[in-house]
C-alpha cells in the first residue's frame with residue numbers, strides 16, 4: 001500500500017504536535033473579571049460560580065498582585081452597588097468616591113502596570129437592574145448614552161486605562177470618545193461590547209452582583225442569538241465610532257460570530273467566556289462527567305482558534321497554572 005500524504009506523521013509525538021500547533025494560549029491573552037464589594041477582609045464565594053469570589057477592595061488588591069505575579073496583564077472591574085445607592089439614573093456611577101472609582105485608584109496605585117478595564121453600564125446601579133434609564137417601562141437610548149459618557153469620564157479621571165461599555169445602547173462609543181477627547185483623556189482606550197447577545201449564560205453573573213433585571217428582559221438592546229450579519233453591522237459601527245478593541249459575548253455558543261468579526265475588522269477582537277460557560281464546566285466536573293483541566297484548556301483554545309485575540313474569562317488563573325504545569 002502506497003500513500004503520498006500521511007497526516008498522522010505530524011501527530012506522532014508531543015514535540016511534533018507542539019511544533020505544528022496553530023493556536024497557543026499565553027497569560028497575555030487573558031482579561032480577568034473581578035467582582036468588588038464594599039467592606040473589608042471580605043471574600044465571598046459566589047454560589048453558582050464555585051471557586052470564584054466577590055471581594056472587598058483590600059482583598060481585591062491582593063488578588064490583583066497575585067494575578068500580576070503570574071503574568072496576567074489586565075483586569076476588568078465590576079462592582080456591587082448597595083441597594084440604598086441605586087436609582088433609575090445611575091447617579092452613584094458618577095460618584096468620584098464611588099466603589100468603582102476607589103477601586104481603580106487603589107489597583108493602579110498597588111500595581112501600576114496592570115491594565116485596568118472598567119465595566120460601563122447602568123445595571124449594577126439601577127433599581128430596575130437594566131443597562132439604561134427606564135421611562136414608561138422602556139429603556140431609553142439617548143439619555144442613557146449621556147450617562148455612559150459621563151461614567152466613562154469618571155472612570156478615566158480615576159485612572160482607568162480602558163473603559164468597557166457593556167450596555168448595547170446605540171451611539172455610545174462615539175459619545176464616549178467625544179467626551180474623553182473634550183476632557184483631555186486622549187490615552188484612555190475603549191473596549192466596546194459590540195456584539196453582546198441576550199443570553200441565558202449570564203445567569204450566574206447576575207447572582208454575583210445582584211443585578212438581574214427587575215422586569216422583562218434585555219432583548220430590546222442586547223442582540224438576538226438568531227442573528228449573524230447584525231453582529232458585523234454592530235461591530236463595524238463601533239470601530240467607526242472609535243472603539244480600540246471590540247468584543248463578542250458570550251464566547252462558546254458564538255464561535256462563528258467571533259470568526260466573522262475577526263475577519264471583518266482590523267482592531268483586536270476580544271471574546272467574553274461568560275459566567276454560565278464557566279459554571280457549566282464546573283458543574284460537569286463536580287459530577288465527575290468532565291475532566292475540568294482539559295475542558296478549560298480546550299474551551300479557551302477553541303475561542304482563540306475562532307479568532308479572539310483576547311479572552312475575558314473566570315478561568316484565567318487556572319489556565320495560567322495549567323499552561324505552566
Ligand SMILES: NCC(=O)CCC(=O)O
Nearest residue numbers: 166201202205274275276
Ligand atoms: N456585563 C456583564 C454581563 O452581562 C455578564 C457576564 C457574565 O455572565 O459573565
Ligand SMILES: [Mg+2]
Nearest residue numbers: 168169170234
Ligand atoms: Mg451597537
